[in-house]
Amino acid sequence: MKLIKFLFIFVFLYFVCIFGLHYERKSHSVLVALFCRNKEHTLPYFLSLFSQINYPKYRISLFIRSDHNQDQTNEIIRDWLAVNEKHYHSIDVILDEKSIGYFGEGSITNWTSQRFNHIIKLKEEALAKAMQIWADYIWFLDVDVFILEPDILLFLIKEKKPIAAPMLKSLDTYSNYWCGMSSSYWYVRTDDYLPILDYKKTGCFNVPMVHSSVLIDLTYIDSIKLTFNSSRIPNYDGPLDDIIAFAISAKIADLSMFVCNHEKFGFLPPPLDPEDDIKVEYQHITELKLESLIKFPLWPLSKELRKYSLPLQEKSKLGFDNIYLINLRRRPDRLKRMMQSFNELGIESEVFSAIDGKDINANYIKKLGIKQLNNYKDPWWKRDMKYGEIGCFLSHYFIWQEIVQNKYEKVSFFL
């Protein structure tokens, strides 16, 4: 009897646990730190993509600093805030209109020590602010990171790492993590780097350096030891550099850094050399957009930022008499992607509807007087030509006829 009573109580408690005590909890609070300088070419995309992040905005505080601009960076931020500010928990923003450049920098792509000290000061302020408002997380996010995975924050938080960065693709082999650091604190390429970059190894990997998009869990007690200011690190003998100082302070605090590539999170442009003109970055952005189009839709622009979109290149035929874009009518998806790429590149093309192997039959071929050469066999498969191959040939053949008719001398094909 006693046993049955116990059993009953046990079963009762079990159901209470499952059905009765399910409380929904708030999302973690996150302070996002954004630092802007001369970013009119990335900000409209950055902010539009940032607005689409799938995370309750009332749990996000923004810390925005913008200074030393010679372009419309401040105007863009102001227009975006006018529409979006109300959704966020709080905004701490300073748009400095007066500062223009740093002493002796020559070009705005040059990082002088004054500039390093300025960003170090701002990052320290953001960190202090996040701790002051008891944010669970702080997310240092560069405003030229293009986030294409809306669940990025949910994914990173779920990993429960002290410091986590989403792996971001760039041009060539650049990315926002290092797998090795030399004793003098510089970049070292190790065997782990490329397999992570190419998604041959996926997951979250403990690395000595992450930057550009770094999420820090401030609920770790030792997060108080994190700093971007090397003067606060005992015996630091490295360079004046915010991200290197940060990585060293994380190591001392025993807070591990991870780069995560289990999702495809987005892109960032490679860094510029001090000699580079800012226009070099425009070119990089175009290349990243094209890279991104392989898997993602065209980067959106929020309504309030559309007026800041960069003027597209004037369209031309690049010196050819004509540029043909051969596309199967039943693949409108590919046509759309090609047209978007051509828009970015300023290429003027003529769409030519490909002859579809699926529409070809013996009758059609006979009517055109096409015959396969006697004894012809596909060199690899040892079989007759297929309708798809004949269609491909005919698409070119009909264009050749046009070339002759129009007396074109230089023609380019895309298919």
Ligand SMILES: *[C@@H]1O[C@H](CO)[C@@H](O)[C@H](O)[C@H]1NC(C)=O
């Ligand atoms: C970058 O700044 C440093 C320090 O002011 C200066 O010596 C150097 O000439 C600058 N480089 C360029 C390419 O402007």
Ligand SMILES: *[C@@H]1O[C@H](CO)[C@@H](O)[C@H](O)[C@H]1NC(C)=O
């Ligand atoms: C770094 O910390 C030192 C010592 O606290 C301070 O004097 C210095 O102004 C700080 N530097 C920056 C760039 O904030």
